[in-house]
Amino acid sequence: MSTPFIGNQAYFPGIDAIPFEGRGSDNPLAFKVYDAGKRIGDRTMAEHLRFAVCYWHSFCGNGSDPFGPGTRAYPWDAVGGGLAGAEAKLDAAFEFFTKLGVPYWCFHDIDLAPDADDIATYERNLKHMVGLAKARQEATGMKLLWGTANLFSHPRYMNGASTNPDFAVVARAAVQVKNALDATVELGGANYVFWGGREGYASLHNTDMKRELAHMARFLTMARDYGRSIGFEGNFLIEPKPMEPMKHQYDFDSATCTGFLREHGLDGDFKLNIEANHATLSGHSFEHDLQVAADAGLLGSIDANRGNPQNGWDTDQFPSDLYDTVGAMMVVLRQGGLAPGGLNFDAKVRRESTDPADLFMAHIGGMDAFARGLEVAHALLADSPWEGWRRERYASFDAGEGKAFADGALDLAALRDLAEKAGEPTQRSGRQEQYENLVNQYLQR
Incomplete structure (x- = not known):
């Protein structure tokens, strides 16, 4: 039976709602472990795991890397750019969300709407797309886990956003954060994320690090105050990452972010969004950075992915290591769960994976891996010595x-x-x- 979606065509023809078929199934488009309604302790799997699909990798990524152009051309790309292309992408995204059966999604402002250097045009584009996204949420039951602003891709942010040495750039970053917060509130988002992006330095020779960190704290405080003033009641989240794209990121790891938030009196409103690949890039295990955040009372949400130790950079692969998922869920269960955060698949299919079905299979594998991690972690905590x-x-x-x-x-x-x-x-x-x-x-x- 097909899952209903809003749009003029099926962007994933031949793929219906992904069923749960159990461990005996050989169907690559079926869950083997993730059974949304199965109770683990006092909650269902869906309530424990709170899965989300990210907009950027799944619907904007084309498989390009530093050594070559994109390898994927999805049907919605044929519509072209501008608002028409953004609307087609939105239809494709909500078709995917509902067929996969996840409850949440996440986005950056310029994933959802066409960017523009002219502020009025940028704001008009985003407002238009937020209105459409809200209608699709209401029609499908999807919810927004978190929103954020992309403050790292545009050339204006080559020296950072809130930490930029040019005040004009800091002010321009505020445009995007204000609008992304507005969008998050309009869509009922449970959290709002800050990823440092280029908040760091390439060289200490030309950097006043103390001043930049003070400016970042001031900017986050202003964002917090604005968000609360428009009715945002959720968590603000900082996502640690040690390096890349900058030589050194100011949000290096859980411990660094915890110290920063406490120093500037932000730990009452901010928590951490821990990404597995970022943790391993900092020289820690995924479980370590989760535990540090949890011990500080600051574990808010998780970006579920993994890296490749042979490559040594942020490969954002889908999670498949059961030892990682068991360790992660042990931390989550001990702290009583993730809500209002969740498990967002900040992950992308490999450059060599070029079929639309690959996107489903990647998410199915990640969801099964965390579902099994949940089962084992719960059993270890509840039934073992x-x-x-x-x-x-x-x-x-x-x-x-x-x-x-x-x-x-x-x-x-x-x-x-x-x-x-x-x-x-x-x-x-x-x-x-x-x-x-x-x-x-x-x-x-």
């Missing part, structure tokens, strides 16, 4: 002298005297392999 092992490892701090230390009731001299009294500590194994084996055991169930 995992959490008991971890508590046991720190049990010496739960009573007696260890608890007195943790509570701040001892000084350094007292610790010295206790150590002398106790003698050489007994060696205790960390049993890392036991944990790894348990993950494998539950993955095989």
Whole structure:
């Protein structure tokens, strides 16, 4: 049975609503694990995972890379540019969303609407497309996970946006952020994201880093105040990334962003949107950056993808590593979930994948990978000895002298005297392999 969509034609002919067929299925256009209504603990898979499709890679990306032009020509491209092309792309996007069966989507301002150097034209284009997107949301039940502004592609932003040394560029960036916030509120967006883009430096020789960071904080504060003034009640999100396109990005990783937000008094309104590929580029694991954000009370949302360690740059591949998805969902479940954030597939099909069906198969694989990660993570936390092992490892701090230390009731001299009294500590194994084996055991169930 075909899923209804708004538009004059089917941009994905021959592909109907993606069904759940279970692990015995060989159908590449069916879910093997992701069953939206299946309950895991106190919520359904859909409620836990809150999947979103990104507009930029999925409907704007043509497969180009630094070494060659695009390899994909989608049917909606034949309409041409301008508003007519944007409208066709919107129809294709909502057809895809509804056939895939995701509840959310995400966009940059100039993904959705044609850009223009003339501010009035840019604003008119965006307002027009937001109106159409709102109608399609109402007709299909789709919701906006988050909106954002592209402050990195246009040449005016070659030296940054809010951190640009030219005030005129900072002011021009405010045009896009104001309008993107307006659009996010109009579409009922649950979050608003800032990705640093070119907020960083290429060389310290010509950079006043302290001043640029102060300007970035001022800009984010102004955006926060404006968003609240127009009724935006969701989270503002910063997306960490260590480098690329700049040599050094100011939002390097979770720890860096946490310190920045706390220094400038923004941690009450801002949280972090953690991308897997950005975490690994910073030298951390995906799970590490998620845990740092969660421990700070700042894990707001996730961009679900992966990198390629052999390439060493931001390849934005669809997630397929079950160890990554189990680790990620362990962090998410321990903090009680992601809402109002979610799992956005900030990922693109490979340059060599040129058929429209490839876009479906990529998302199906990513959704199944996280669904399996959810199943295993929940079982490890609820039914296995995992959490008991971890508590046991720190049990010496739960009573007696260890608890007195943790509570701040001892000084350094007292610790010295206790150590002398106790003698050489007994060696205790960390049993890392036991944990790894348990993950494998539950993955095989």
